[in-house]
Amino acid sequence: MKKRSVLYLGLLISFCFCKENTSKNEPVKGSKPNIVFILADDLGYGDLGCYGQETIKTPNIDRLAQEGLLFTQHYAGATVCAPSRNSLMTGQHMGNTTIKSIEKPIKDSDVTVAELLKDSGYRTGVIGKWGLGNVGTSGYANAQGFDYSFGYYDQIRAHNYYPDYLMENGQRYPLKNEVVYVSDSTNYAVGIGSAAVKKEEYSNDLFTEKAIDFIEADRKDPFFLYLAYTIPHANNESFLLNEHGMEVPDFGIYENEDWPSPKKSGAAMISRLDSYVGRLMNLLKEKNRDKNTIVIFTSDNGPHQEGGWRLDYFNSNGQLRGMKRDLYEGGIRVPFIARWPGKINPGLTDQVTTFWDFLPTACDLAGATKPKSTDGISYLPTLLGRKDKQLQHPFLYWEFKTNIARYAIRAGNHKLVKIDYPKNDSTSIELFDLGLDTEEKNNLANKMPKKVEELTAVLENIKNGS
Incomplete structure (x- = not known):
């Protein structure tokens, strides 16, 4: 037992040394950059062209990678949604996060990246899937540093791409869709999970429109936009209507493929996500905000095999072992791309990074003081090509209990x-x-x-x- 403690102490001292050094900010010279963090939901390491995908078309995300830095060893905070997002927002690994496996609100005492950026003069917004607390709880997005919130606050409600309402700044935002909710007899997601019997407004299309509005707002302050799409997650309540869970308005460019419907739908979802990224990048260029905006694209965990979707359709895990809910590489290693013209040189990096590194990195971008609660290490030196100044993690840690x-x-x-x-x-x-x-x-x-x-x-x- 004594020997084990000594072994642990050696790594712990190394870890503390890294954290102590990262508390010294080295902000980027010039004006504070806008930060756009785009998060996909259950997108696999192998689902994008820039990571080896040969069939699903993702030209806009591939261009993002060509113009930015592509990470080959980036890790999600967890192998499932809410814990991973908790890690992203608070800069903590699973040993210290509030949410470790099941959904519950994060605490008032949790320090989020939105709070730190807001205190540094940023206009902050979260659009899409929040999942860290509903209205009236300590985890409500607008109580955790966000000036604006739109989308799903609840994880299970986020399964349905055609909900009867979304939430905007704590108020219901009614939609034209009509849904049926899970009944008591199913004993699953009662009163929350739903499937649409009338499909008119696709939630992720609305997320993109709201993101455009947020970026276009005539403000002088720098902004932080956390844009958390729900694509390509499956609707796990689609069984209510005997439908598969890969909900999308149309098959797009895959309409004439001789594939089963879930396969065409899943591919169309990923290409639709790619089109959203294209619209946002075009907007940043049109508004002359492109050069002072860092855009990050990643996924919350590895790919799923639900709602009719299968990993072997397109090798979604990129030949890595495992998938969502596993702690093998396929469940936690995720695509990660960062683009910032004039600051980030295009290329590849095998620097080992993770979700809990985003908070200290954002603090360095904004010149903000990093909280002592973070387990992360800023990867800003890697982004800026300063490899000699990049600190390394002595260890990374994950857990998931069911x-x-x-x-x-x-x-x-x-x-x-x-x-x-x-x-x-x-x-x-x-x-x-x-x-x-x-x-x-x-x-x-x-x-x-x-x-x-x-x-x-x-x-x-x-x-x-x-």
Whole structure:
């Protein structure tokens, strides 16, 4: 036990050293940049052309990558939605976040990136899927630093792309759609989950219109727009109407493909998302805000296999092992692109970064003071090509608990995955060298017991709040 504590202490001291150094801001010279953070929902590492996708067309996001920096080792905060978004907004890993597996409001005491940017003179807006607290709770978006909010506040309501209403600044925003709600007899998402029997207004189209309005607002202040689309998540309540869950107004360019409907719909959803990105980028250029705006595009976790969608349709996980709800690479490694003309040189980077790094990075962009609560490290040096000034994470940590408990920790290229099975009173432990085995096919646990012991010690201390 003493040996395990010493091993953990070594990594912990290294981690604290990194956090102490990142508290010293090195803001970008000149005016504060606008920040547009675009988040897809359940978009896989392999769903975009710039990450190797050959069939689904994503020309606008691919152009974003060509003109910006594409990250090959960026990680979501968690393998499912709300915890991952909690990590993104508060700059914390799963050992410290309020939301770890199920949806509940974040706390008043949680410090969000929106609060920090607002205090630094930014106009702040969240459009799309919030999922960290409804009106009247401590997690309500407008109580967590956002001047403007529009979309879904609740995770389950966000399943339906044709809801009967959305929310705008705490008030219902009625739509022309008509829905049926889950009844008591199903015992699932009662009174919240729904499916549309009349489909007229597609929520993600509205998100784009509201985002355009937000950007076009005639203000002198810099802005932070958190644009959280729900594409390509499935509507898990589509069973109410015996329909698949990949809801989209039309098949688009895939209309004449000899594919099953869910496959055409899923591809159309991703290409539709791409068209939204194209509209926003054109707007920034038209308004002469392009050069003073950093645009980030990513996904909240790995791809799903729900609502009729299948990973093998288009290799959505990019040949990585696992998917959403797994802590293998396919569940947590996500596409990540950052573009800022004149500041970010186009190219690729294998710098290991994660969702909880966004908060300290945004603070550096705005010249704001980073809170002590963050577990993140600013990746601004990587964005600006200052590799010699980029600090590294001694470890990354994830957890996800349902009927079984999943944990993962990465230190350097080594990653340990631990799964506890309470019903069987058993545990599995796997160790991978991601530098040699990105697909996590070769379990090294038996060959490297000392490394397993080291990483397990760190994992257990974090899990237990030590």
